[in-house]
Amino acid sequence: MANVTFPFPFPDHLITLMPEMIVAIMAMFLLLFDVFVAKGSKTTAYLAIATTVAAGVATWSLQGPDPLVAFYGFFVFDSFAVFSKFLIYVATALGMILSLEYMKNEKHIGEYYVLMLFAMLGMMLMVSSNNFVTMYLGLELMALCVYVLVAYQREVLRANEAALKYFILGALSSGMLLYGITFLYGVTGSFDFAVMGEKLAHAEGDATAAVMLGMVFLIAGLGFKVSMAPFHMWTPDAYEGAPTPVTAFMSVAPKVAGFVIFMRIVADLLPALQHEYQSILIGVAVLTIAVGNLAAIAQRNIKRMLAYSTVGHVGFIMMGLIAGSPAGFSGILVYLSIYLVMTMGVFAVIILMRREGIQGELLDDFAGLSKVRPGYALAMGLFMFSMAGIPFLGGFWAKYVVFMAAVEAGHLYLVLYALLFSAVGAFYYLRVVKYIYFDEERVAFNFIESRPMQATVFVTAVTIVFLGLFPDALFELCRQALVGLV
Amino acid sequence: MLETAFFYMFGGMSVLSGMGVVLARNTMHSVMFLIFCFFNASGLFFLLDAEFLGIILILIYVGAVMVLFMFVIMMLEVNAAKLREGFLQYLPLGGMIAVVLMIEFIAASSSGVFAESAMGAVTHMGQEVNNTKEIGQILYTRYLLGFEIAAIILLVALIGAVVLTIRERKDAKYQNMSAQVKVRREDRVRKVSM
Secondary structure: EEEEOOOOOHHHHHOOHHHHHHHHHHHHHHHHHHOOOOOOOOOHHHHHHHHHHHHHHHHHHHHOOOOEEOOOOOEEHHHHHHHHHHHHHHHHHEEEEEEHOOOOOOOOOOOHHHHHHHHHHHHHHHOOEEEEEHHHHHHHHHHHHHHHHHHHOOOHHHHHHHHHHHHHHHHHHHHHHHHHHHHHHHOOOEEEEEHHHHHHHOOOOOHHHHHHHHHHHHHHHHHHOOOOOOOOHHHHHHHHHHHHHHHHHHHHHHHHHHHHHHHHHHEEEEEEEHHHHHHHHHHHHHHHHHEEEEEEEHHOOHHHHHHHHHHHHHHHHHHHHHHHOHHHHHHHHHHHHHHHHHHHHHHHHHHHHHOOOOOOOOOOHHHHHHHHHHHHHHHHHHHHHHHHHHOOHHHHHHHHHHHHHHHHHOOOHHHHHHHHHHHHHHHHHHHHHHHHHHHHHHHOOOOOOOHHHHHHHHHHHHHHHHHHHOOOOHHHHHHHHHOOOO | HHHHHHHHHHHHHHHHHHHHHHHHOOOOHHHHHHHHHHHHHHHHHOOOOOHHHHHHHHHHHHHHHHHHHHHHHHHHHHOHHHHHHHHHHHHHHHHHHHHHHHHHHHHHHHOOOHHHHHOOOOOOOOOOOOOHHHHHHOOOOOOOOHHHHHHHHHHHHHHHHHHOOOOOOHHHOOHHHHHHHOOOOOHHHOOOOO
């Protein structure tokens, strides 16, 4: 860690945080700006989307071959952070685009986009952290914003219920995470992942018990955030109760940030304990894959179904962590990128189907979609096939890379198990396709007409097909993002 | 010698006032006892040369948190008699927890981990070490990023609280600024012939 100098070395440090500062300042500006905007105007929303683009440009202009470090080593800007930041920008921007129509009747809409920007800021800080101080603060910043976003439609009862459950369990998980961190801090006397990893490798005697305890609590706390079973209880309720664009946002962006932090911790903090954490993660992954794929079958509400499907996907992503190899880590990034595109596309179609009284959330509501809107039906079909992992769509390659990495690391039985449940999962994805193509229309469809959302559906569908045919560019991109890490 | 006397004074007072918090019949008195307890704990911090913590304890806990407590208690209208119902019912469980805690404390304090020899001698830093300055320097240099993020978290908490509780009530009286600005003399003043 660099020496502390006083006064603060001004410009060198701040330039590294340019994207974060743009987001923070714009969020505060929009908070004030929104007061002067007429009700029902979408100016704030478009400015917020422009902010994510500006942050993307700033990140792009800053990136270079060498990792940058700022604030005495509390902030890193390496290629891994750059890649995950771009995933977060895309997820946030798409989440905002999906909100344009859905949230337009809310009374106070300005704060909605401000909170989304702050959540994005929290995640940006998370993926740029190599120590527990920045990581935990980023995590809390993100989590606080998402709690409020879930409860944004206050008059909806189930939104309140969902937010309360999410808040209480989230607070509990933060407590567990902090409890774990205190043990590790107590043994090592540092917050920096690399320094701690160094010291943990030499922990002996009484310290090993404390290290194990700390590690278990750390994994449990992070497991809550990325909804691993048995810590996934909040997921279905929060997904169902939240406004649909928020569901789309929170099913992608926090998972990206959570897994990035997980990878950093596994790579820097716990390399000496690989045997121990692997056995924990294998147990959790077995449970997560089973719970996610089996419970999704019983769901009639598509948001709940997708919540369990997320749990299932998290289980598959964990295979990359268990492999613990560069191939596994780049597999996780590939999976997260493709998962982002698929999920955003699915939620865009769900939001487009919202109509008076019915929100297009039950599986039955999709019946006969192919006859009314063949375009949406085709896109939805593609997303479902892709999520199920049917070959030559994006989702297939996502599963392929993590499974291959796990096989190479010698976890053949785990992969066979995951393949089995992947086949079980195909059932409930394909059931949606069955409703769309083979059932008669029950309620008259009444679609939202919104160019940006139609564009989202189109672009995501094309991306999924394109990535299915030419996945190599994405593989290479993910491999290069990890150059500094492993 | 004088220091030990002060230690027993502050320590004893905080134990007594702590008991007062639990035993007082009036909830308001409990709050007052708690404030007194904080003052004494702050004195203990001063004895340990941690003047920053001592001041912060008074400023934040006494000045802000306890005042908030008082408001809440005044608004809740707690009925002490009702709270005391079922005392006997909860006695076995509560008593058991108290006994277990007592045994834990005795075991821990007699185990030698907290013995004077294991603790290392307490030395005073002297007047030239100013821990307010030390904390300030490390907080605004090494931990500056964390400090700034914490500030943003507080801002988000503020926004969140407002977003979740704001209500536009129909019967509330609002100021319509554009109407106020546009007002003409004829709207407000009427010429009456006497």
